[in-house]
Amino acid sequence: MAITSANQLELLQTAEAVAREKMIDPELVVEAMEESLSRAAKSRYGSEMDIRVSIDRKTGRATFTRVRTVVEDDAVENYQAEMTVEQAKQYMDDPKVGDTFVEEVPPVEMGRIAAQSAKQVILQKVREAERDRQYEEFKDRIGTIINGQVKREEYGNVIVDVGRGEAILRRNEKIGREAYRPNDRIRCYIKDVRREQRGPQIFLSRTDPQFMAELFKMEVPEIYDGIIEIKAVARDPGSRAKIAVISYDGSIDPVGACVGMRGSRVQAVVNELQGEKIDIIPWNEDQPTFLVNALQPAEVTKVVLDEEAERIEVVVPEEQLSLAIGRRGQNVRLASQLTGLDIDIMTEAQDSERRQKEFEERTGLFMENLDLDEFFAQLLVSEGFTNLEEVAYVDLDELLVIDGVDEDTASELQARARDVIEAQAKAALEKARELGAEDSLIEFEGLTPQMVEALAEDDVKSLEDFATCADWELAGGWTTVNGERVKDEGVLEKFDVSLEEAQNMVMTARIMLGWVDPEELGPETGEDAADDEEIEA
Numbered sequence: 048m049a050i051t052s053a054n055q056l057e058l059l060q061t062a063e064a065v066a067r068e069k070m071i072d073p074e075l076v077v078e079a080m081e082e083s084l085s086r087a088a089k090s091r092y093g094s095e096m097d098i099r100v101s102i103d104r105k106t107g108r109a110t111f112t113r114v115r116t117v118v119e120d121d122a123v124e125n126y127q128a129e130m131t132v133e134q135a136k137q138y139m140d141d142p143k144v145g146d147t148f149v150e151e152v153p154p155v156e157m158g159r160i161a162a163q164s165a166k167q168v169i170l171q172k173v174r175e176a177e178r179d180r181q182y183e184e185f186k187d188r189i190g191t192i193i194n195g196q197v198k199r200e201e202y203g204n205v206i207v208d209v210g211r212g213e214a215i216l217r218r219n220e221k222i223g224r225e226a227y228r229p230n231d232r233i234r235c236y237i238k239d240v241r242r243e244q245r246g247p248q249i250f251l252s253r254t255d256p257q258f259m260a261e262l263f264k265m266e267v268p269e270i271y272d273g274i275i276e277i278k279a280v281a282r283d284p285g286s287r288a289k290i291a292v293i294s295y296d297g298s299i300d301p302v303g304a305c306v307g308m309r310g311s312r313v314q315a316v317v318n319e320l321q322g323e324k325i326d327i328i329p330w331n332e333d334q335p336t337f338l339v340n341a342l343q344p345a346e347v348t349k350v351v352l353d354e355e356a357e358r359i360e361v362v363v364p365e366e367q368l369s370l371a372i373g374r375r376g377q378n379v380r381l382a383s384q385l386t387g388l389d390i391d392i393m394t395e396a397q398d399s400e401r402r403q404k405e406f407e408e409r410t411g412l413f414m415e416n417l418d419l420d421e422f423f424a425q426l427l428v429s430e431g432f433t434n435l436e437e438v439a440y441v442d443l444d445e446l447l448v449i450d451g452v453d454e455d456t457a458s459e460l461q462a463r464a465r466d467v468i469e470a471q472a473k474a475a476l477e478k479a480r481e482l483g484a485e486d487s488l489i490e491f492e493g494l495t496p497q498m499v500e501a502l503a504e505d506d507v508k509s510l511e512d513f514a515t516c517a518d519w520e521l522a523g524g525w526t527t528v529n530g531e532r533v534k535d536e537g538v539l540e541k542f543d544v545s546l547e548e549a550q551n552m553v554m555t556a557r558i559m560l561g562w563v564d565p566e567e568l569g570p571e572t573g574e575d576a577a578d579d580e581e582i583e584a
Contacts, residue, residue, distance in 0.1 A: 063076075075173070075176040076173060077104065079171075079173060079176075081099075081100045081101065081102055082100075084102075084109055084111075085100045088100065088152075092113070092152065093127060095126075095127040095128060096113055096127045097113065097115070097128040098111060098112070098114075098152070099111075099112050099114055100112075111151065111152045111153070111154050112149050112150065112151050112152065113149070113150050113152050114128070114147055114149050115127075115130050115135075115147065115148045116128065116129050116145070116146075116147050116148075117131070117132060117135045117139075117142050117143065117144055117147070118130070118131065119131075120132070130148070135148060138150075181211060181212040182240065182242055184211060184212075185209075185212070185237065185240045185249050186240045188237050188240075189238070189240055190236075190237065190257065190261075191236075192234060192235065192236055192237075192258070192261045192262070192265065193209055193236075193237055194233070194234050195207035195208055195209040195214065195233050195251075196208045196230060196231070196232060196233070197227045197228065197229055197230060197231040197233055199229060202218070203218035204216065204217050204218055205221070205227050205233070207235065207251060209249065212249060213249070214235070214237075214249035214250070215248065215249065215250060216233070216253065217250070219254070220238070220250075220251065220253060220255070221253055221254070222253050222284045222285040222320060222321050222323070223286075223321060225253070225321065234319060235251035236251065236252045236253065236257060236261060237249065237250075237251060238251060238252040238255055253284070253320075254282065254284035256280035256281060256282045257280065259280055259282060259288055259316065259320065259323075259325070262315075262316045262319055262320070263277060263305060263316055264277075266313075266315050267304055267305055267307070269294075269299060269301075274295055274296050274299060275292055275293070275294050275299065275304055275305070276292065276293050277290060277291070277292055278291045278292065278293055278330040279291040279330065280385075281381040281382075281384035281385040282323070282381075283380070283381060284320075284323065285321050285322075285323055286323060286324070286377065287323065287324045287377055287381065288320075288323055288325045288326070289325075289326045289328055289341060289381045289384075290325060290326070290328065291328045291329070291340075292328070292329065292330060293329070301327075301329060301330075302327045302328075302329055306327060313325055313327065326343060326381075328341055328343065328385070334352055334386065334388065335350040335352050335359070337386060338350060338361065338382065338386050338388065341381075341382040341385045341386055342361065342371055342378065342379070342382050344370060345363055345367045345370040345371035345378065346364065347361055347362070347363055347367075347371070348362045348364060348395055349361075350362075352388075358388060358389040358390075359388045359389070359390055359391070360390075361390055361392045361393070362393055363392060363393075363394060363395070364395060365394045365395065368392065368394050371392050379392055406425075409427075409428045410425050411424075412434070412435070413428070413432075413435075416463075416464070417435075417438070417460060417464060417467070418463065423451075426449050427449070430448070430449055435464045435467055436464075436468065438460060438461060438464040439465045439468055440461075441461075443458070443461070446461070471496075471497065472496040472497065473496070475495075475499070475500040476489065478500050478503075479500040479503045482503035482504060482508065483503060484499050484500075484502070484503040484508050484509075485508055485509045485510070487510035488502065488507070488509055488512075488513055491513070491556065492555075493548075493552050493555075495542070498542055498544075501538055501539060501541075501542075502538055505538045507538070510556055510559065510560060511560065513553070513556050514556040514557045514560055516538075516549075516553055517553075518547075518550040518553060519535060519537065519546065519549075520535075520537060520538065521537050521539045521540075521544060521549040521552075521553070522537045522539060522540055522545055522548070523535055523536055523537030524537070524546070537549070
């Protein structure tokens with residue numbers, strides 16, 4: 048094939064036709080043609096030559112030029128594409144390093160192999176341009192809903208035609224036992240768009256919680272307008288879901304707006320989700336109150352929140368237990384996902400039994416260590432005393448409020464408690480030394496003898512050992528394993544050492560050892576580090 052006037056205009060017509068079919072810029076197709084012709088010319092004139100082709104955008108005429116660059120005398124590597132300043136003087140006036148000499152060369156006759164090679168170059172460039180266009184179009188649509196048409200099914204995965212490309216709905220992203228046939232209309236959530244070697248991949252989902260949130264946004268104008276906000280969503284796809292909403296307009300009920308007149312709005316979402324039951328819950332900043340709402344329709348008697356462990360205990364009447372837990376634990380699982388808390392549910396009888404056990408343990412502690420009768424020990428526990436330290440170091444007036452306790456009795460109680468604490472500390476110190484605890488650790492401020500003993504039993508016997516500990520190793524923490532939170536026991540957790548206290552002690556030890564320069568620490572470094580450790584834990 049020769050590039051002659053007979054087919055010059057045909058180049059532009061072909062470029063426009065391909066660009067229109069692939070919905071890409073015609074300029075990209077023309078550039079691909081220029082590159083393909085350039086390669087064909089190099090195979091004719093020699094691959095070492097810098098042959099460039101320019102196609103006139105109006106006439107379609109292809110101009111072939113040879114380009115040579117002026118370089119230093121000792122820098123010539125390719126004599127076909129480079130020349131020295133002296134050589135350049137034959138063709139140019141006053142040449143300088145970096146100048147280029149361009150001369151037109153005759154157009155090439157393209158044989159069958161060259162034509163096939165040119166075709167492959169054009170197809171490759173067009174394919175790349177098409178992929179770039181598809182990626183740019185869909186990457187900004189992540190997190191939105193798209194309508195498509197089912198093309199085929201491969202190994203349980205559904206290939207969906209989304210207009211200017213194909214997307215994939217994986218088997219695990221379908222609701223329940225959904226089945227689709229070719230040409231079925233389908234509505235999905237764009238979960239991710241990635242650049243991959245075989246082209247951009249668009250991943251769809253119908254099980255993602257945000258799919259339901261986007262459906263509500265389409266059905267409820269108040270959500271779209273920002274008057275109502277969806278704060279959290281939890282789903283058991285195809286079965287049940289919970290969605291927490293809040294209204295920023297006091298005159299609009301967020302739950303009622305989402306339900307709609309005679310349930311029309313929520314029913315539209317339910318129909319799209321294959322009959323998935325949806326609980327719409329008012330969101331509340333107070334976590335216990337929000338949890339009570341999230342456990343609907345079960346009634347809650349009492350809530351106890353442990354913010355540090357991100358756990359919450361819920362007490363329900365006996366007859367409400369199965370309702371609160373739900374079928375196969377569904378209700379409490381969704382409530383846990385919605386609130387971000389681990390939830391322990393117990394009946395009133397179980398709660399009473401647990402509190403009774405704690406009461407008996409504390410009563411026994413005071414009877415054994417303070418040489419008290421059962422009645423007197425029970426009085427202390429009833430007044431809120433939980434350990435010997437509280438009795439020993441509390442203001443005397445707080446003991447005097449107990450019936451039958453005068454000043455002499457209160458003083459005697461505190462003296463006994465202090466004697467026991469000192470004896471326990473002495474025994475712990477002796478045991479710690481036997482285990483090999485060094486004076487640097489024993490004398491470290493903030494550690495009691497019992498703490499030093501616990502550390503020595505865990506093979507932390509020196510200040511250096513202590514300084515290498517992470518705060519969660521001392522105070523305990525939580526680790527997520529396979530989607531479930533697992534408790535990490537801390538060496539000093541039984542002494543009620545918080546993560547922040549543990550981090551401060553470890554940082555102090557590192558400063559004392561010269562591992563950390565205190566001047567390099569900002570005023571908030573300790574606090575930030577504690578937060579980081581907690582997140583890591």
